[in-house]
């Protein structure tokens with residue numbers, strides 16, 4: 001048996017009758033850029049996120065760059081974020097001439113530790129970017145309270161948490177600015193690169209939409225210099241179709257997580273993911289910690305369970321961030337997770353048999369490497 005980390009082919013087979021005509025209609029109309037499909041998706045996604053507005057973007061990375069521009073950060077000012085994330089979260093700081101500071105995460109939720117953020121603030125800090133990691137929203141209430149007290153703008157990187165809730169509020173509405181990726185493997189994924197910024201204040205949405213479209217106010221009028229960071233119409237219709245299924249898919253992801261939890265609860269070597277109180281996790285990933293991770297992961301793969309690691313080298317230990325001068329030992333909780341994490345397969349089309357096979361194989365692998 002081979003079990004992929006996610007199965008996009010199975011998803012497409014189920015969606016084909018909805019997706020194919022929607023795509024064909026765009027191609028027949030040859031209206032590939034902007035227009036009603038993009039505006040429709042932006043409206044639907046803003047409503048879904050319970051946000052003031054949503055602006056489509058070319059990718060999650062473009063969305064992060066747009067949100068950072070909207071924050072008004074200036075060269076020499078500082079962004080605080082986490083090290084246990086995908087590099088895009090941090091990468092965009094340099095595009096605004098800003099410097100980076102990386103802080104540790106909470107050992108239960110794997111999201112930014114609010115106290116570590118508070119302790120890291122300097123007079124130059126202008127922006128904080130907490131990440132809703134693996135589908136678990138960051139602990140935004142204390143982070144926002146600290147940020148507001150210091151005049152710092154919070155940007156929620158919700159790229160892994162479409163549909164998650166934090167004390168009743170949806171991911172994407174937890175901070176004044178939030179960003180999403182619709183990379184194909186995300187809980188809501190396009191058929192190519194795509195992303196979005198969600199905002200509390202619709203006026204901010206208008207500024208961001210202008211920036212994403214060459215600073216254009218009218219066809220021939222450019223108020224500011226911007227970018228070509230637009231969401232295209234083909235991606236927008238795919239996303240509109242898939243958005244209608246997202247809540248159901250997330251519910252199945254939660255059922256799979258509950259099943260894993262049940263089957264692994266009496267395995268002492270395995271540290272299971274936890275959801276904080278008041279949080280509705282959407283399990284973009286089901287990340288466990290095990291001893292002797294590399295050998296366990298290799299054994300799982302040999303037996304067809306195609307696990308991945310998120311993320312084995314945290315950003316502060318990447319060559320790209322050598323200039324931050326953060327040697328091993330700088331962020332102990334982050335490093336502990338990086339050294340021990342394995343992402344078990346989780347996708348809405350997963351069968352009970354597949355879940356059982358993953359668990360049996362994992363237990364065998366653990367027995368094999370036991371001292």
Ligand SMILES: *Cc1c(COP(=O)(O)O)cnc(C)c1O
Nearest residue numbers: 059060061086088089159181183
């Ligand atoms: C996927 C992801 C991004 C980047 O999104 P792209 O669409 O690939 O540019 C940013 N942040 C996090 C946390 C992600 O997982």
